[in-house]
Amino acid sequence: MRRKCRIWWPKQLSSTQQLSYNLLFGWFVSCSSDSLDIVVAFASNHESSSNRQSPLQEILHSINGNMHESLQDKSKFSLLGHHRACLSSGHVFCNGVEEDDLRKSSAYCADGTSRCCGQWSCGCIKLDSLLDECKQMSMESNYWIELAYDSLHVHARDIRWIPKLHRIHWNGETVARCDVHVIVYETPTYGAHHFSLRFWNSSDHGKTSLKKPQWVDELHQKQPLNDLDTVILAINSAAAAKKFFEKHDGERSSANIPIIWMFCALMWHLLAMSVASLSTFFYIFLQFSHSFLNFGPQSWVCAASAKAFSNTWINIRIRCCQILYWPIFLQDNDLRSQSSVECAEKVALHKHSMWSSLVVDILLGNLIGLALLFHAESVCLWVSKFASDFTNELLRSGCVWLMGVPAGFKLNIELAGVLGMISLNTIQIWSTLWMFVGSLFIYFIKGLAISAIIFGMTIPAALVIDMITIATLHVSTLHWLISILYSQQLHALAALWRLFRGRKWNPLRQRLDSFDYTVKQHVVGSLLFTPLLLLLPTTSVFYIFFTIMNTAISLSCMCIEVIISVIHATPYIKIVLRLIKPRRCPSGIWFEVIACQSNSSDSPWSTSIDKTNLPFEEVPQKEDINSIISSVLISILHSNYLSIGHMVLPHYRKAYSEVSGSYFATSVLGLLSGNKIASTLGATLPSTMPWLFIPHKEYWCLCRNVILACNVDCNNH
Numbered sequence: 254m255r256r257k258c259r260i261w262w263p264k265q266l267s268s269t270q271q272l273s274y275n276l277l278f279g280w281f282v283s284c285s286s287d288s289l290d291i292v293v294a295f296a297s298n299h300e301s302s303s304n305r306q307s308p309l310q311e312i313l314h315s316i317n318g319n320m321h322e323s324l325q326d327k328s329k330f331s332l333l334g335h336h337r338a339c340l341s342s343g344h345v346f347c348n349g350v351e352e353d354d355l356r357k358s359s360a361y362c363a364d365g366t367s368r369c370c371g372q373w374s375c376g377c378i379k380l381d382s383l384l385d386e387c388k389q390m391s392m393e394s395n396y397w398i399e400l401a402y403d404s405l406h407v408h409a410r411d412i413r414w415i416p417k418l419h420r421i422h423w424n425g426e427t428v429a430r431c432d433v434h435v436i437v438y439e440t441p442t443y444g445a446h447h448f449s450l451r452f453w454n455s456s457d458h459g460k461t462s463l464k465k466p467q468w469v470d471e472l473h474q475k476q477p478l479n480d481l482d483t484v485i486l487a488i489n490s491a492a493a494a495k496k497f498f499e500k501h502d503g504e505r506s507s508a509n510i511p512i513i514w515m516f517c518a519l520m521w522h523l524l525a526m527s528v529a530s531l532s533t534f535f536y537i538f539l540q541f542s543h544s545f546l547n548f549g550p551q552s553w554v555c556a557a558s559a560k561a562f563s564n565t566w567i568n569i570r571i572r573c574c575q576i577l578y579w580p581i582f583l584q585d586n587d588l589r590s591q592s593s594v595e596c597a598e599k600v601a602l603h604k605h606s607m608w609s610s611l612v613v614d615i616l617l618g619n620l621i622g623l624a625l626l627f628h629a630e631s632v633c634l635w636v637s638k639f640a641s642d643f644t645n646e647l648l649r650s651g652c653v654w655l656m657g658v659p660a661g662f663k664l665n666i667e668l669a670g671v672l673g674m675i676s677l678n679t680i681q682i683w684s685t686l687w688m689f690v691g692s693l694f695i696y697f698i699k700g701l702a703i704s705a706i707i708f709g710m711t712i713p714a715a716l717v718i719d720m721i722t723i724a725t726l727h728v729s730t731l732h733w734l735i736s737i738l739y740s741q742q743l744h745a746l747a748a749l750w751r752l753f754r755g756r757k758w759n760p761l762r763q764r765l766d767s768f769d770y771t772v773k774q775h776v777v778g779s780l781l782f783t784p785l786l787l788l789l790p791t792t793s794v795f796y797i798f799f800t801i802m803n804t805a806i807s808l809s810c811m812c813i814e815v816i817i818s819v820i821h822a823t824p825y826i827k828i829v830l831r832l833i834k835p836r837r838c839p840s841g842i843w844f845e846v847i848a849c850q851s852n853s854s855d856s857p858w859s860t861s862i863d864k865t866n867l868p869f870e871e872v873p874q875k876e877d878i879n880s881i882i883s884s885v886l887i888s889i890l891h892s893n894y895l896s897i898g899h900m901v902l903p904h905y906r907k908a909y910s911e912v913s914g915s916y917f918a919t920s921v922l923g924l925l926s927g928n929k930i931a932s933t934l935g936a937t938l939p940s941t942m943p944w945l946f947i948p949h950k951e952y953w954c955l956c957r958n959v960i961l962a963c964n965v966d967c968n969n970h
Contacts, residue, residue, distance in 0.1 A: 255287075255431060255432055256287050256288070256289070256423070256428060256431040256432070257287060257288045257289070257431065257432045257434070258288075258289050258291065258418065258421065258431050258432070258433050258434070259288075259289070259290045259291065259433075259434045259435075259436060259479065260291045260293065260400075260416060260418070260433065260434070260435045260436065261279075261290065261291065261292040261293060261436050261438055261484060261487075261488060261890075262293055262415070262416055262435055262436065262437050262438070263293060263294070263295065263437075263438065263439075263440050263491065264411075264412070264437050264438060264439045264440070264889075265439075265440065266293070266295075266296055266414075266416075267412045267413060267414050267415060267416075267437060268411045268412065268413060275296040275297065275298060276296065276297045276298075276332060276334075277293050277296050277332070277333040277334050277398070277400070278293075278294050278295055278296070278297065278313075278330070278331070278332055278333060278494065278498065279291065279292045279293040279294040279295075279330070279331075279333050279487070279491070279494075280292045280294070280324070280328040280329070280330060280331070280333075280483075280487045281328060281331065281333065281396045282327065282328045282479070282480055282483050282484055282487065284479060284480045286424070288479055289396075289423065290479055290480070290483075290484050291333060291398060292484055292487040292488060292491070293333060293416075294330075294487070294490075294491035294494045294495060295440075295491065295494070295495040295498070297498070309332070312498065313330060313331055313332065315497070316330050316494055316497045316498060317329050317330040317331075319493070319497055319592055320490055320493075320494070320592045321486060321490060321592045321593045321596065323482075323483070323486060324483065324486050324487060324490060324592075324593075327480065327483040328483060328487065330494055331396075333396070333397075333398055334397050334398035334399055334400065334421075396421075396422060396423065396424075397421070397422040398418065398420075398421045398422075399418075399419040399420045399421070400416040400417060400418060400419060401416070401417045401419045402414045402415070402416065402417065412437065412847075415435055415437075415885070415887055416435060417885065418431070418433050418885070432886075433885045433886065434885075434886045434888070435885055435886065435887045435888070436844065436888050436889070436890050437887070437888070437889045437890065438488055438889075438890040439890075440488075440491050440492055441488060441489050441491070441492060441594040441595075442492050442594065443492075443591075443594050443597050443598065443601075444834075444837070445834075445836065445837070446834075446836035446837060446839070446892070447489050447594040447595045447598060447837070447839060448485050448488055448489060448595070448839055448842055448890070448892055449485070449595055449839040449840060449841070449842075449892070450481060450482060450485055450841060450842065451840070451841075485595075485842070486593060486595070488890075489593045489594045489595045489596075490592050490593050490594070492594060493591065493592045493593070493594070494592075521960070521961070522961065524960065525956075525957045525960035525961050526957055528956060528957075528960060529953045529954075529956035529957040529960070530953065532577065532579075532580070532952075532953075532956050533949055533952055533953040533956065535573070535576075535577065536577055536949065536952050537949055539570070539573050539574075539577070562716075562719045563719070564715040564716075564718045564719050564814075565712065565715045565716045565718075565719050567715065567938065568711045568712045568714075568715040568817065568938075569708075569712055571711075571821070571938060571939050572611075572708055572709065572711070572712060574939075575607055575608075575610070575611050576611075578607055578608075580952075580955045580956045580959040581604075581955075582604055582607065582608060583959045583960075583962075583963065584955070584959050584962075598837060602824075602826060602827060602830075605826045606824055606825070606826050606827070609825040609826040609829075610820070610821060610823070610825060611709070612825075613820065613823075613825050614709035614710055614711055614820055615708075615709045615710075617709070617710040617820070618705040618706060618707075618708065618709040618710040618711075618712075618713065619705070619706050621702075621705055621710055621713075622701075622702040622703065622704075622705030622706035622713070623702070623706065625698065625701065625702040625705065626699060626702035626703070626706070629695060629698045629699050629702065630695065632698055633694055633695045633698050636694070636698075637691060637694065640687075640724070644680060644684055647802070648676075648680050648728070648802070649677065649680060651798055651802075652673045652676045652677050652680070652798075653673070653677075655669060655672075655673060655794055655795055655798060656669050656670055656673035659794060662790065662794065664790060664791040664794060665787070665788055665790075665791045668788055668791045668792070669791050669794075669795075672735070672791070672792075672795050673795075675731075676731055676795075676799075679727050679730070679731055680727060682727075683726070683727035687724070697720075701713045701716065701717070704716070710820060711817045711820055711821065714813050714816060714817050715813075715817060717813060718810045718813050718814065721806065721809065721810055722810065722932075725803075725806045728799065728802050728803055728806060729803055729806070729932075731799050732799040732800060732802070732803040733929075735792070735795050735796050735799055736796060736799075736800070736927045736928075736929070737927075738792055738796075739792050739793065739796040739927040740926060740927030740928060742785055742788070742789055742792055743789075743926060743927060745781070745785055746782065746785055746786060746789070749778045749781060749782040749785070750782075751765070752770055752774065752775065752778045753775075753778065753782075755767060755768060755769070755770065756768065796927065800924060804924075807932045807933075810932070810933065811933065811934045814933060814934050814936060815934065815936065817936075817938075818908050818909070818934075818936035818937070818938060819905075819908075821908070821938055821939055822904045822905055822907070822908035823901065823904065824900060824901065824904050827900045827901075828897055828900065828901070831894075831895065831896075831897055831900060832897075835894045836892065836894070838894050838895045838900065839892035839893065839894060839895075840892075840893050840894060840895040840899070841892070841893040842890060842891065842892055842893070843891050843892075843893060844888040844889070844890060844891070845888055845889045845891055846886065846887070846888045847887050847888060847889060848886075848887045849885070849886040849887065907937060908936050908937050908938075909934075909936055909937070910937060911935040911936070911937060912934060912935060912936065916931075916935070
């Protein structure tokens with residue numbers, strides 16, 4: 254089988270002028286004996302490499318230690334080889350001396366330095382002492398390449414030169430001919446673009462339980478020809494490797510620090526300690542309140558208050574966690590120093606998603622809060638009128654209607670009268686209590702508007718849910734009492750029906766077993782079954798009425814809950830980046846073939862070149878293609894981009910993971926049987942932040958160190 258070599262080549266090396274004897278640095282990635290991926294990260298000039306203070310092997314070991322752990326396990330950052338300039342005719346030159354002449358005798362370069370020093374036994378050209386040392390060091394890892402520049406003018410893509418494989422040392426063998434695929438890529442940089450092979454949140458897509466065909470398992474068992482995951486990780490780490498390499502140029506000289514800067518540093522230390530102490534105080538208060546409400550000794554008043562305002566407390570806790578997040582947000586903010594651009598982008602999105610959600614929440618709160626503050630009296634009158642109409646036109650009129658002959662149904666007058674009077678008295682008592690609170694409702698509206706302006710929209714929205722729950726407590730209480738009566742009546746009728754059939758429910762085995770009842774049991778069952786069955790329509794009518802009222806109230810609270818969860822779950826920073834810089838949202842790669850040529854008869858490639866982006870006068874003829882490209886396939890690496898829907902849907906799917914078909918089926922079954930149903934949708938809100946569980950002293954030190962680090966960064970800049 255003919256060997257295949259893929260050279261991942263940075264585009265900027267093909268866009269600049271030719272440089273003689275450039276050293277190539279990058280990674281060798283091999284997952285089979287017949288396939289090799291060579292990821293070129295950057296090229297360094299010979300003179301700059303020879304003038305470095307640290308040994309090259311030490312520099313490479315330091316760079317490799319700073320790379321991603323997955324990349325270190327698969328491949329090591331090393332010196333790949335070197336490339337030289339050549340003409341389009343295919344003759345290799347070394348600083349003006351042709352290779353055929355070098356094979357006859359030693360040659361010297363035009364500047365008088367001995368770089369081309371004859372020929373090795375393997376056929377490679379002898380270089381000067383530094384390059385030969387680098388070559389021997391790299392050949393210990395069984396790989397070394399020699400490239401030459403070949404001309405390819407594609408001005409539409411700013412590609413002037415392409416690398417031409419001259420010779421490669423492959424596992425101790427010297428290979429001069431193999432199938433070469435040159436893939437030109439643009440070096441990923443933080444804040445500009447990067448490459449990715451998978452969807453964001455790809456772990457969610459991998460949880461599907463669909464049965465895979467057998468040929469898919471067989472395909473996974475075969476040895477892959479290349480390791481694209483490692484290659485893409487190496488490409489995303491190219492910029493970091495070059496930055497680490499350039500750091501070894503030399504140390505900066507330290508300058509004398511003036512007294513004014515020392516005074517400013519002292520004041521900055523005092524400011525850092527003050528801010529850290531204030532943040533730690535709120536941090537301790539939040540932890541104490543959370544522990545008291547969940548685990549501390551409580552009276553029934555505290556327990557009822559915590560239960561009534563549970564939604565408000567949850568959202569206040571989330572907002573406090575977001576505010577106390579500021580030291581973690583400022584910590585390690587130099588994301589460009591991270592090894593992989595893809596990892597740096599993910600960390601940045603994770604950090605920025607917190608404050609972007611906070612900013613959007615506060616902006617929406619200001620819009621609604623200002624409108625509510627300027628129209629507080631109108632809103633107060635509208636709410637009072639709606640509450641009055643709901644109480645008089647729906648609750649009271651509905652109860653009076655059910656006490657008569659509703660829709661022509663003949664109900665039990667005594668039972669309907671008892672249930673109706675209990676309902677009317679409860680409604681009257683609750684309405685009388687709220688008459689005294691109604692005078693303070695205008696202040697509640699203004700306080701709600703101010704809280705929306707200060708804290709954002711989610712906390713007032715949660716407070717509205719809790720206030721609706723408290724204001725309609727009489728409806729939920731009546732629904733709960735009547736549902737108990739209705740469900741017990743259904744259970745009694747079901748048990749009596751099993752008695753008549755001679756069956757008994759076995760709770761251990763969860764099944765119906767045969768059972769011989771006595772005559773007395775049958776008589777008592779007959780006496781109870783008839784009145785319970787005749788009273789069931791009356792109970793059902795009241796249960797249906799209060800179920801409709803309570804369900805309408807629950808649906809209104811669920812709508813507000815959906816708004817809160819959407820505000821928390823929407824990835825605003827991802828949407829903004831997708832609209833402004835779509836290249837920062839990659840999802841998969843594709844290759845654009847611009848040219849290919851093969852001189853061997855057994856190769857499947859045919860001569861072709863992309864002529865669409867070339868000027869008409871620069872399109873090469875068929876007889877000139879062989880002189881342009883020799884036994885090489887050239888393509889450009891591109892990225893696919895995620896749509897906004899693909900970015901947003903996983904977040905909403907996670908937020909509403911608890912809401913499924915079983916949730917609605919359970920709710921419907923609970924309504925029919927009279928059992929208790931969930932009054933909330935159960936949407937997943939942001940989880941408790943992990944930094945709320947670190948010790949107080951550690952959090953104080955974190956706040957102080959972050960502020961001091963900001964001062965150090967400003968001085969460095």
